[in-house]
Amino acid sequence: MHPSELRAENQALRQQLEDMLREARANEDKMRRFDQLEHRLIAAGSLGELLRLLLLEYRPVFGIEFVGLTLLDTQLEIRSILDAELHEHTALPGLQLPPTLRALDALDLDQRPWLGAYDAILHGDLFGAAPGIASVALLPLSRRGQLIGCLQFGSSDAARYNSGAGTKFLERLAAIASVCLESALNQERVKRAGLTDVLTGVHNRRYFEHRCLIEISQARRHSQALACLFLDIDHFKPVNDRHGHAAGDAVLRAVGLMIQGQLRAGDTVARWGGEEFVVLLPRTPAAAAREVAERIRQRIADQRLPVGGGIELAVTVSIGLAMLELAGSPEAAPLLQAADAALYRAKQGGRNQVVGGSAAPP
CATH class of the missing domain: 3.30.70.270 (Reverse transcriptase/Diguanylate cyclase domain)
Structure with a gap:
């Protein structure tokens, strides 16, 4: 092989190695940030704090334009808890508390995250009027086999979320968020049980x-x-x-x-x-x-x-x-x-x- 060809091949290999190291460092940094967020989710002291972390902290930490959360609230329980804690649940942008999951049923989600191009007809109800979204990740949240909601990420980068991308981080986040949500709700129910008049159902x-x-x-x-x-x-x-x-x-x-x-x-x-x-x-x-x-x-x-x-x-x-x-x-x-x-x-x-x-x- 000609020396010039060897030099070119070495440069190409060196470039590949640098790209792999850069990707490894990026993944390591991503994992570090994810671990920090994960520990904060687990340590959240209330439902309001947990939802603030998901809706307000994830977006700047991971550099995406939109984070939304849809939670099934058939009995207005979550709405009542947040109104008592935050006065107005609308203080959490991107949060939706529908009585049914009709918007999710139409997407026919399974238990794994769905990644792909944004479609205003399919995804408009979940993302509202958020502008400039090109690709989305939908993370189904479930407990004991039952769908309880969805965590929605939206990016202006069309390549950010595509069907061929790995979903390991997202699957883990969905699982942790689901467990933390159930735990926070159960804690609130225990607190409310001790602060509720048993006969009338209003506060004591x-x-x-x-x-x-x-x-x-x-x-x-x-x-x-x-x-x-x-x-x-x-x-x-x-x-x-x-x-x-x-x-x-x-x-x-x-x-x-x-x-x-x-x-x-x-x-x-x-x-x-x-x-x-x-x-x-x-x-x-x-x-x-x-x-x-x-x-x-x-x-x-x-x-x-x-x-x-x-x-x-x-x-x-x-x-x-x-x-x-x-x-x-x-x-x-x-x-x-x-x-x-x-x-x-x-x-x-x-x-x-x-x-x-x-x-x-x-």
């Missing part, structure tokens, strides 16, 4: 007292209105005396559901004790809070509640309304006492009415 007093301090702190920090409602079912004792405690329980459950049905995501309702309920309305001025209270009162007054044995009862509620004094005590007691005092005036004034709206005394 312990949760409310904890939430109240958080909302007061937020309201004062951002100079936002915070309203508190105390609600009491009128003439509740005769319901138990005449129809039995099972009928009384049915009334409590129905009233709790009707109150909850008139509130926004981010509002809080709890059973305070006996036939009393309490509600927090963040970022709600007095006039709007009175409208909510009147809506709750009217909704309950308009219903006849089935309590078993073919019996239906008409019940009403009295409501006391108080507004947080932004310059007052950091404790919850003044706000609750003001709402309770307003409730007392509503009861004394004839029941089935809303009383209050002035600021809580300092």
Whole structure:
């Protein structure tokens, strides 16, 4: 072989070796970053923190333009958890919580990641209006053989995700994300079980007292209105005396559901004790809070509640309304006492009415 040909071959081999070393270093760096993210996912202390890592941290770490997450939420459980933790689940861009996985069913995904060119018709529902996507990776998330959602990656590089690319990293990420999601949800369920009133299904007093301090702190920090409602079912004792405690329980459950049905995501309702309920309305001025209270009162007054044995009862509620004094005590007691005092005036004034709206005394 001619010396010039040997030199050319050596240069070609040297170039191949450099390319292989460069790829090995890139893979090593990719694995290091993946391991760091993996440990952070496993160590996430809440569902909100876990979702933030997936949706906000993955994109800059791995240099892609879009990360989305679709999670099945048939009972609005995830939405409720995130609204309580983050106030608004929309604080997590790219998160979708559909009641069904129709958008995924149409793709006929199996248990392994799917890589390929972006198709607006096929993938538009998953990626929304994200611009400039050329290739996508869809990572099915499943537990015990059941599809629970999908992690979506989108890149402007058409060659980034193609059908011939390896999926080892993506398969591992999907498996870890699925396990972490199930673990986070189970932890939230355990926490909520200890903070939920067993009879009515709304929060209990312990949760409310904890939430109240958080909302007061937020309201004062951002100079936002915070309203508190105390609600009491009128003439509740005769319901138990005449129809039995099972009928009384049915009334409590129905009233709790009707109150909850008139509130926004981010509002809080709890059973305070006996036939009393309490509600927090963040970022709600007095006039709007009175409208909510009147809506709750009217909704309950308009219903006849089935309590078993073919019996239906008409019940009403009295409501006391108080507004947080932004310059007052950091404790919850003044706000609750003001709402309770307003409730007392509503009861004394004839029941089935809303009383209050002035600021809580300092």
